[in-house]
Amino acid sequence: MPWLATAVTTVGLLSTGAAHADTFVPLPGGEISRTLGDGTVVTVRLVGESATISPSMGATPVHRNAWVSGRAEVQVAGGIKxxxxQPGYVVGCQVDIAGGGVDGGASGKTDWEGNASGGLTSGGNLSLGPGEATSFVILDRESANDYGDESHSSANSFKGSEASVTWADSTIGLSGCAGYAQARAFVKVKVQTETIRTVVTLWGQPFSLG
Structure with missing residues (x-):
């Protein structure tokens, strides 16, 4: 089956002044493979990951700005229904997120395809105090349901053996954090076979927001 790709782009204004130079941070991404009980092998990759850290637009120590990019890929060897x-990021203020810190996913509940039922955090404009962490998702796909009402999805659904999601210059804007701040990408993949329904989550490397 051909690759399914969803591109998400949020354009940020990058400072060019010498006193306010942006910092480009290449990130290693990662890969994880899981063999399910029925023999299906699920491989998740995070590739081409990077972050551009910008001086605060608020010009105060409690504001952070970053633009993040990457590509999430999944390959499934075996039968899949x-x-x-679902890609996203965890952001923490003066808290260790090396172990994830927050369960990878959105605030609020989503169904199997990632459709939201209240409280979906799909933007990177966050306010955190010391010791706090939260997660947000990259995708917010709007569509009409069977009754003509607006629905939202935070995941790219697929069938077959391969899928991907690409995002470029998506914004992380953090306010309220006077100490050090970090962020970390995650990719949550849900797979359903004839006998098994499971979730495989890949974590990226934490990086500093300043």
């Missing part, structure tokens, strides 16, 4: 791929 359906699946979904």
């Amino acid at each position: 359906k699946g979904s791929i």
Whole structure:
């Protein structure tokens, strides 16, 4: 089956002044493979990951700005009924997120395909105090449901053996954090076979927001 790709772009204004130079941070991404009980092998990759850290637009120590990019890929070896791929980030203020810190996913509940039922955090404009961490998702796909009402999805659904999601210059804007701040990408993949329904989560490397 051909690759399914969803591109998400949020354009940020990058400072060019010498006193306010942006810092480009290449990140290593990662890969994880899981063999399910029925023999299906699920491989998740995070590739081409990077962050551009910008001086605060608020010109105060409690503001952070970054633009993040990457590509999440999934390959499934074996029979699959359906699946979904959901990328996002965890952001923490003066808290260790090396172990994830927050369960990878959105605030609020989503169904199997990632459709939101209240409280979906799909933007990177965050306010955190010391010791706090939260997660947000990259995708916010709007569509009309069977009744003509607006619905939202935070995941890219797929069938077959391969899928991907690409994002470029998506914004992380953090306010309220006077100490050090970090962020970390995650990719949550849900897979359903004839006998098993499971979630595989890949974590990226934490990086400093300043």
